[in-house]
Amino acid sequence: MKIFESHTIKEIDNATCEAQNIDSLQLMERAANAVACEIITRFFPTQRIVVIAGPGNNGGDALAVARILYEQGYKKVEVFLFNVIGKLSHDCEEERKKLITMDGIDFTEVKRDFQPPYLSENDVVVDGMFGCGLNKQLQGGFMMLARYINDSGAYVVSIDLPSGLFGEWNADVNRRDVVHADLTLSFQTPKLSFFFSENSDVLGEWKLLDIDLDDSMMKEIPTNYLLVEAKNVRPLLKPRKLFTGKRDYGSVLLFSGSIGMMGAAVLSARACLRSGAGLVTVHSARIGMPVVQTAVPEAMFEPDRNENYITDMGVHHTHQAVVAGPGIGTNDRTVDALEELLKTTKSPLVLDADALNCIARRPQLLTNLPSYTIITPHIGEFDRLFGEHNNSEDRLKKAIEMAKYHNIIIVLKGHYTATVRPTGRVYFNSTGNPGMATAGSGDVLTGVIAAFLAQGYRPEHAATLGVYIHGLAGDMAVKEIGEYGLVSSDIANYCGRAIRAIINRESPLF
Ligand SMILES: NC(=O)C1=CN([C@@H]2O[C@H](COP(=O)(O)OP(=O)(O)OC[C@H]3O[C@@H](n4cnc5c(N)ncnc54)[C@H](O)[C@@H]3O)[C@@H](O)[C@H]2O)[C@@H](O)CC1
Numbered sequence: 001m002k003i004f005e006s007h008t009i010k011e012i013d014n015a016t017c018e019a020q021n022i023d024s025l026q027l028m029e030r031a032a033n034a035v036a037c038e039i040i041t042r043f044f045p046t047q048r049i050v051v052i053a054g055p056g057n058n059g060g061d062a063l064a065v066a067r068i069l070y071e072q073g074y075k076k077v078e079v080f081l082f083n084v085i086g087k088l089s090h091d092c093e094e095e096r097k098k099l100i101t102m103d104g105i106d107f108t109e110v111k112r113d114f115q116p117p118y119l120s121e122n123d124v125v126v127d128g129m130f131g132c133g134l135n136k137q138l139q140g141g142f143m144m145l146a147r148y149i150n151d152s153g154a155y156v157v158s159i160d161l162p163s164g165l166f167g168e169w170n171a172d173v174n175r176r177d178v179v180h181a182d183l184t185l186s187f188q189t190p191k192l193s194f195f196f197s198e199n200s201d202v203l204g205e206w207k208l209l210d211i212d213l214d215d216s217m218m219k220e221i222p223t224n225y226l227l228v229e230a231k232n233v234r235p236l237l238k239p240r241k242l243f244t245g246k247r248d249y250g251s252v253l254l255f256s257g258s259i260g261m262m263g264a265a266v267l268s269a270r271a272c273l274r275s276g277a278g279l280v281t282v283h284s285a286r287i288g289m290p291v292v293q294t295a296v297p298e299a300m301f302e303p304d305r306n307e308n309y310i311t312d313m314g315v316h317h318t319h320q321a322v323v324a325g326p327g328i329g330t331n332d333r334t335v336d337a338l339e340e341l342l343k344t345t346k347s348p349l350v351l352d353a354d355a356l357n358c359i360a361r362r363p364q365l366l367t368n369l370p371s372y373t374i375i376t377p378h379i380g381e382f383d384r385l386f387g388e389h390n391n392s393e394d395r396l397k398k399a400i401e402m403a404k405y406h407n408i409i410i411v412l413k414g415h416y417t418a419t420v421r422p423t424g425r426v427y428f429n430s431t432g433n434p435g436m437a438t439a440g441s442g443d444v445l446t447g448v449i450a451a452f453l454a455q456g457y458r459p460e461h462a463a464t465l466g467v468y469i470h471g472l473a474g475d476m477a478v479k480e481i482g483e484y485g486l487v488s489s490d491i492a493n494y495c496g497r498a499i500r501a502i503i504n505r506e507s508p509l510f
């Protein structure tokens with residue numbers, strides 16, 4: 001699903017009106033109906049609802065929502081329209097005209113002074129002050145109103161965007177002066193700002209409402225930001241042929257584990273096998289042999305000369321994917337071995353965890369990364385590699401710059417993991433849950449991505465597929481085990497079921 005920038009939304013609206021032979025007011029009614037329906041499913045008609053409308057089309061939506069709710073028997077609807085410069089958008093004006101003809105509705109048009117209504121935690125506020133037309137941070141009365149709503153404890157439903165939040169970049173915005181929604185009801189496609197952790201408290205739960213915007217225009221308008229869903233990954237998954245053997249599904253070599261961190265190798269290997277790789281070989285410290293051979297009997301083991309950590313990353317056989325990182329530590333001799341691997345390997349590479357920390361210790365190694373190497377840093381590893389970042393917007397911008405510059409794929413992990421391709425395109429993931437914030441779940445992800453590389457998928461696809469399937473396996477496991485109890489071996493064990501769910505178009509994915 002494409003994530004559009006706010007300034008392109010008008011274009012999509014216009015194309016929708018033209019293609020469907022409707023006017024913009026009819027589209028507004030459609031949007032308002034969708035919002036009103038959501039409110040109706042959540043609150044009884046006896047609920048007091050305070051509607052705040054701004055001067056633009058976001059305000060027009062809000063006025064229409066107020067009218068529809070009133071028509072549906074919600075008699076405790078109070079409406080405040082902020083018309084402080086004496087100019088409303090055309091459709092907002094039309095909605096105002098419709099509303100004031102309604103008998104008995106409590107309507108106030110604010111032109112100068114404003115006495116805010118009493119609000120408590122028992123009330124619902126519908127926030128239609130500003131949406132994607134916001135052109136500067138809230139100031140003056142609007143800022144005070146946002147703070148007043150936030151302090152009231154009322155349940156806030158924001159239309160399209162919490163007022164004061166921009167659709168894209170908000171690093172300079174003081175979140176205290178932005179309306180804090182409990183529920184954000186946005187239209188058709190998400191905004192980029194939904195994917196940054198700093199906006200999570202402002203957005204509350206967010207939901208997309210289908211208002212049947214024009215598909216062909218949405219296909220046409222370019223964007224560098226996308227959200228990956230089941231329907232996007234399913235066409236990538238290749239069916240298994242009847243007449244095949246394990247060699248058709250590739251061989252993975254995992255440089256993983258060291259004394260005290262053999263579990264990382266176990267988890268990566270298990271996830272790799274559960275995601276369809278034909279053969280998996282773990283190369284690790286000698287001490288790890290009994291652990292790996294017992295915990296993952298399906299994997300082969302290649303002992304390093306060293307007892308406790310890896311000192312040699314020579315690749316002696318043909319492997320369709322090579323992984324380095326999980327649990328390898330950052331011993332100087334391991335860094336030397338990694339340097340040798342980067343300079344010599346011809347196989348597609350996945351680098352994770354300590355491999356990235358090794359590179360951070362010897363930053364010139366970044367220039368040795370083969371094209372299309374997949375690196376999978378979490379925020380800490382990313383900042384160690386590329387410098388400290390104060391916020392997730394700056395970090396994403398840096399990831400885009402680095403993916404282009406080094407011609408690599410960067411999987412920046414977190415909630416909504418962002419996979420950044422060498423083109424600079426960003427694919428946000430839609431699966432995963434907080435139960436996955438547990439030791440070893442990154443090791444599992446590395447194994448899943450490597451499995452797809454080994455099976456012959458292009459690195460960009462292996463990364464996006466791996467991230468989606470890893471998150472989905474976590475979502476399926478959490479249903480049985482719960483967020484507190486989920487451990488990373490559960491995620492590994494569910495990978496196969498996650499892949500099957502996508503192939504079989506299981507509900508609720510499709
Ligand atoms: N495809 C869609 O997403 C649809 C969107 N619609 C609605 O249309 C909205 C966008 O409407 P508009 O483009 O009119 O934009 P807005 O209603 O968000 O705001 C624009 C108005 O607010 C003023 N303004 C902006 N920032 C301000 C600030 N900081 N202080 C004071 N005034 C400020 C502008 O001068 C302008 O008058 C969406 O957010 C959505 O609610 C729907 O009506 C129809 C379909």
Ligand SMILES: Nc1ncnc2c1ncn2[C@@H]1O[C@H](COP(=O)(O)OP(=O)(O)O)[C@@H](O)[C@H]1O
Nearest residue numbers: 378414415432433434436437439440441442443
């Ligand atoms: N709150 C969350 N929502 C979605 N996914 C999460 C969440 N927390 C963690 N994850 C996922 O779990 C994995 C954690 O990886 P990482 O931090 O490297 O863990 P570890 O180092 O313990 O293996 C990442 O893929 C991340 O996207």
Ligand SMILES: [K+]
Nearest residue numbers: 127130161163
């Ligand atoms: K709003």
